[in-house]
Amino acid sequence: MTSAAWTRYDAPIGPLLLAATDEGLVLVVFRADEVTAARAVEAVGRRLGCTPVEDAARLAPVTAQLDEYFAGSRKDFDLPLDWSLITGFQRRVLRELAEGVPYGTVVGYQDLADRVGEPDAARAVGGAMGANPLPVVVPCHRVIESGGGIGGFGGGLEIKRHLLALEGVLPAPLF
Structure with missing residues (x-):
């Protein structure tokens, strides 16, 4: 049990x-x-x-x-993760995100679909981000629109902006 x-x-x-x-x-x-x-x-x-x-x-x-x-002193999480709440395609996408998109970088939905060998699944990548049971640690905030837009985020765009600013991808908010 x-x-x-x-x-x-x-x-x-x-x-x-x-x-x-x-x-x-x-x-x-x-x-x-x-x-x-x-x-x-x-x-x-x-x-x-x-x-x-x-x-x-x-x-x-x-x-x-x-x-x-x-x-700001930790760039990578070194924690054991239990992936049991997510399966299949979503698990593959989230593992690729966790292992292949380092701190301070971003990836587009399409790029992530290509990385997992599913080039027609960019929209499904968005679904995987929304189903991520481990946000922050599995950094779905690093996934953006291919045109450079910030995209959506289950935690809210304010949190996504904060996390991206913390990692130096976006400028810190002025107030």
């Missing part, structure tokens, strides 16, 4: 819910106020077949790396 733990993390982009299994980090949720966090914990528990417990100590390695990332 899978066991899972969760905690809320106060990030500069707003509260995040973090959940992990014995395999690794399994879920990151934006805007994790108490109600959103409770719903996410219940939903991930159903998907995993367990009752996640609140355990900040178990997620301390994740929060430590997030602290470093948001402070």
Whole structure:
């Protein structure tokens, strides 16, 4: 049986819910106020077949790396990831994103489709970004429109802009 733990993390982009299994980090949720966090914990528990417990100590390695990332001193996450919440094409796309699009760079939806050998699937890449259970750590904020537009983002465009500015892709907001 899978066991899972969760905690809320106060990030500069707003509260995040973090959940992990014995395999690794399994879920990151934006805007994790108490109600959103409770719903996410219940939903991930159903998907995993367990009752996640609140355990900040178990997620301390994740929060430590997030602290470093948001402070600008970490460029790559070195965390075990549990990919069990995503399968097939979406998993392939997200793994390519995690492994092949480094800090401070961006990739277009079409480019990412080409990288996974599915040149007609640029729109499906957008679907994979929207289904990403591990945003920030699996950097879907680095995927932009082929014409250079910022594109969409499940966490909201303000968060996407903040993350891209943190990585030096966009200028920091003036206020």
